[in-house]
Amino acid sequence: MSSIVTPSLAKLTKINRTFSIAPMLDWTDRHYRYLARVMSAELLLYTEMVTTGAIIHGKGDYLGYNDEENPLALQLGGSNPHDLARCAKLAFDRGYDEINLNVGCPSDRVQSGRFGACLMAEPKLVAECVTAMKQVVDIPVTVKTRIGIDDQDSYEFLSEFVETVSHVGCDTFIVHARKAWLQGLSPKQNREIPPLDYQRVYRLKKDHPSLNISINGGVKTLSECREHLLHLDGVMVGREAYQNPYLLAEVDQQLCGSDKPVLSRDAVLEKFIPYIEKHLISGGRLNHITRHMTGMFQGEPGSRAWRRYISENAHKPGAGIEVIEQARKMMTL
Structure with missing residues (x-):
């Protein structure tokens, strides 16, 4: 494993978490991200989820991006602390601004690799993964999760998961406000069928005020974003930001206080x-x-x-x- 980074190598990029675009497989590639950045200087971009196996063993360059995309977060899929640390260090060296661990994807393929939403049932392992990555990078290591999985969907389950992971120094969580059914629903159905519970995420922030918590799931307008921001630190938008990309043209003005003209x-x-x-x-x-x-x-x-x-x-x-x-x-x- 790479040695621990020194403070002299720290990135100085200031990340604005007010508005971000969700990692979306086959959608949020480097071309889409460049288009998004043309419209907003302030939003935070995330890559598609990239597995540790692809980065370590794949033949392509899974970490390539355009410099103009920064600030940019890499979302990693995996559950082996050593492999995650290795990939995080590679990303840090390439200039990424954040490493995000996927603890939200419910697909069967992801579960077979023991990562994604099924990791909510293993908070100590998630904490080990976060610790391993934080030891080798000097950029934020964050977690994107659900509010629960299967029948483990109480507020106490979510809160205990967040507490366990935050105790090792993870202070930023992006919470998809739906639980995930690991069996019986497709990934698409898991984005639509389990009911949204925004109030649970609001409560999480209220009970853990020192943590930076963003909400994801079902958000379609900047007006809705403003409502969430009354309770939370940030909003992550997925499908609407892709299917209606011009939504992003007013993010800086409406949510981030910019006075620059809105691009037509x-x-x-x-x-x-x-x-x-x-x-x-x-x-x-x-x-x-x-x-x-x-x-x-x-x-x-x-x-x-x-x-x-x-x-x-x-x-x-x-x-x-x-x-x-x-x-x-x-x-x-």
Whole structure:
């Protein structure tokens, strides 16, 4: 294992946890994160969950990102303290601003690897994992969890889990305000069927005022974010931030006190196009990026024409910026 880092290596990045975007598999890749950063300088970005096995044994670069994405957190999936520490140190050396441990994903594949939501039943192991990572990095190590699992869904169960993990120095928890059913429900169903219980997360903060606690689950508007922020330190938004990405354009102004002008949708595209061009020049395909843009004009006249034109043309060989330009023109026909 790598040696303990010295204070001289500490990162000075100040993380604003008021608003963050949830880790979403196959969605929050580096292209989407760059688009999100174009719209908001203040929000905190999270990678998709990356397993320790992929980082240690995989052939690809699972830690790659664009410098412009910072502040950026890496979400790790795993339960072996040594492996998690090894991956955390690699991420620290690459310039990540936070390491987040996934204790919330309920999928069967994740459970078979003994990580994700099933770890809520093993708080001492989670504490060991956090301790191992904190020993080798000088950036925050945080935990994203549920309010409970299966029949272990009392407030006392959640509070005891948080207390156990916080005692080893984890002071930040992101809580998905639904419990997870480890058997019988798909990951998609686990995001929709178990009822939301925001009050339980509010109580957790009230009972543990020294901890930084963010809430996740079912949040769709910045107005709802403001309501949660009356009780909590931060709000994490998932599907709405992906399917309606322009929501992010007013995060800095409405939630973070910024007085900079709000970018129009067209201004966002204009700032994003150089990134797309760079991707194309390097041999990338247009649809790898435009799949994240189909919701940019959600609710606007012509949005269906925008989505349809991009969906029908961005995947074609040689497709370039002209597809985006034409899709925008189609909205006015």
